[in-house]
Amino acid sequence: MTDIQLPPSLQGVEPVRSVRTPARLEYTYTAGAATTRFLRGVAEGKIIGERAEGGKVYVPSRGADPQLGVPTSEQVELPHTGTLTSFCIVNVAFYGQGMEIPYTSGLILLDGSDLPIMHLIQECPVDDVRIGMRVEAVWVEPSELGPTLESIRYFRPNGEPDRVVKQPGKGVTW
Amino acid sequence: MAELNAAGVLSAPLVIEYPFSRTTGPVVGAFLTGLREGVLLGIKGSDGKVLVPPTEYDPYTAEDLHELVEVGPGGVVDTWCWVRQPMPSHPLDRPFAWALVRPDGADVGFLQVVDAGSAEAMSTGMRVRPRWAAEREGSIADLECWEAET
Numbered sequence: 001m002t003d004i005q006l007p008p009s010l011q012g013v014e015p016v017r018s019v020r021t022p023a024r025l026e027y028t029y030t031a032g033a034a035t036t037r038f039l040r041g042v043a044e045g046k047i048i049g050e051r052a053e054g055g056k057v058y059v060p061s062r063g064a065d066p067q068l069g070v071p072t073s074e075q076v077e078l079p080h081t082g083t084l085t086s087f088c089i090v091n092v093a094f095y096g097q098g099m100e101i102p103y104t105s106g107l108i109l110l111d112g113s114d115l116p117i118m119h120l121i122q123e124c125p126v127d128d129v130r131i132g133m134r135v136e137a138v139w140v141e142p143s144e145l146g147p148t149l150e151s152i153r154y155f156r157p158n159g160e161p162d163r164v165v166k167q168p169g170k171g172v173t174w
Numbered sequence: 175m176a177e178l179n180a181a182g183v184l185s186a187p188l189v190i191e192y193p194f195s196r197t198t199g200p201v202v203g204a205f206l207t208g209l210r211e212g213v214l215l216g217i218k219g220s221d222g223k224v225l226v227p228p229t230e231y232d233p234y235t236a237e238d239l240h241e242l243v244e245v246g247p248g249g250v251v252d253t254w255c256w257v258r259q260p261m262p263s264h265p266l267d268r269p270f271a272w273a274l275v276r277p278d279g280a281d282v283g284f285l286q287v288v289d290a291g292s293a294e295a296m297s298t299g300m301r302v303r304p305r306w307a308a309e310r311e312g313s314i315a316d317l318e319c320w321e322a323e324t
Contacts, residue, residue, distance in 0.1 A: 004200045007244045009213050016206040016312035021196045029188040031176075036184045039176070095193040147176045147184055 034063030037075065039147035045139060047078045049113050056114040080137040082110040082155070083163045089126045102126045108135055108155055109165075119149070123156035134160035201230045204242055209316040212306050214246040216280045223281035246277035248323060251300045253283075256293040266319065271296050275320055287319040295322060 031039060034050065038060035041048035049057045050072035052065030061072045087106035090099070104126050107116035121129055122138070136158040145151045176186040198206060201217065205227050208215040217228030218241040225233075232239055254273035260266055265287050273296075274283030289305065290296050302320040310316035 003240055004204060005241050006204060007213070007215070007242060009244060010204065010207055010211060010215075010242075013207060013211060016198055016203045016210060018195050018197050019206065019313055021194045022191055023194060024189065024191045027188040027190070028185050030179065030183055030185040033181075033183055036182070039184055096191070148186075 032063065034061045034072070036147075037061070041077075042149065042151045043145050043147040045142065045145055045151070047080060047110060047137070049076045049078050049110070050074065051076050057112060058115050059110060059113045059117060076112065078110045078112050080110075080139075081158055081160075082108040082113075082116075082135055083165060084121065084129070084131055084133040084135055084155075085109045085116050085165050086131060087121060087129050089129070104129045106135075106155065117149075119152060120154035121156070122154040128157075130162065132162035132165050134158050134163065199230065201228050201239070201242070204228070206312045206314070206316075208244075209314065210310045210312040212310070213244055214277050214304070214317075215242050216245045216277070217242050224279060225282055226277055226280040226284050243279065245279040246304065248301060248303050249275045249277040249280075249283075249320070251288065251296070251298060251302055252276050253298060254288065254296050256296060258293075265315070269293075270319070273302075273320070275302060286317070289319045289321050 038048055047059060049059030050061035051057045051074040052068055052070055052072045054065055054068050056065060056067070057076050058065070058072060059078060064071055085107045087104050089102050089104050091102045093101055104121040105118060106121045106129070107118055109116040121135065134157065135155040137152045138154055138156055140151055140153055176184045179185050205215050214226065215228055216224040216226040217239045219225050219239060220232040220235040220237050224243055224245060226245055228239070228242055230239060231237065252274040254271045256269065256271050257264065258269050260268065260270065266289060269292070271288040271290055273286055273288045275286040276283035288296065288302055301323040303323050305318045305321050307316050307318045
């Protein structure tokens with residue numbers, strides 16, 4: 001393929017070497033009954049988890065305890081504070097990112113819950129982020145609240161002393 | 175964005191998009207370069223017939239092909255199908271024809287859009303000419319569609 005002959009009309013023009021061919025999928029995401037309950041709470045500035053009969057509190061609840069396979073029957077309003085159990089510092093730019101790098105994404109175990117949620121960690125230099133750090137939710141203005149996790153802008157350190165975080169595995173949960 | 179469905183459950187649009195780029199190679203790259211410059215290119219096959227769009231290899235003998243040739247700009251509709259209700263992903267937002275258009279000087283047709291207004295204006299064997307996009311960047315969309323020669 002070395003000696004392609006171009007017609008005279010295209011001699012000397014800048015050749016095309018690549019094309020953008022994005023793949024796009026358009027879905028309608030249906031939240032389901034349990035997540036709808038959670039999102040309605042968020043729209044009112046509340047974080048609502050659900051407790052199963054085993055005692056575990058899940059947030060956002062999917063409507064059932066994944067260990068016991070039973071419905072989560074009781075709604076529990078959770079505080080807006082928690083402990084960072086894991087985090088990732090994002091140093092690589094990617095398409096559709098919308099964030100200035102570097103930034104931190106973390107797993108936050110809300111006080112009184114048994115499964116962490118993922119959210120942004122801000123107002124904290126990335127080098128200072130650590131497992132066990134205490135954080136609090138920063139919400140959008142009340143007029144901007146809606147049924148989306150974006151109603152919480154991010155979590156930030158709340159100044160409380162770090163907590164020891166139990167590591168999962170070896171029969172130990174959070 | 176979010177709305178309630180009949181069961182009282184929230185739902186919202188979710189779009190997933192991957193920003194692929196594709197390297198075109200010398201033959202498809204030349205074809206797209208031609209579109210950007212308003213020139214249609216075919217390539218001479220092993221038997222001397224001209225293929226549009228050009229391929230890197232002959233479809234029968236698998237030999238490397240080298241000789242790009244200018245075709246068109248006019249062409250003939252070899253066959254067509256009228257689309258009464260365009261889909262969101264279609265190139266035109268009004269009824270149009272998918273057609274195999276064989277540019278002058280080419281021996282095969284390729285699938286193209288003919289903006290004819292109505293199915294009554296379409297016929298096999300009709301003469302068409304390309305309508306180029308106002309701004310061209312070296313993509314298949316540079317050749318917006320075809321229209322009847324007047």
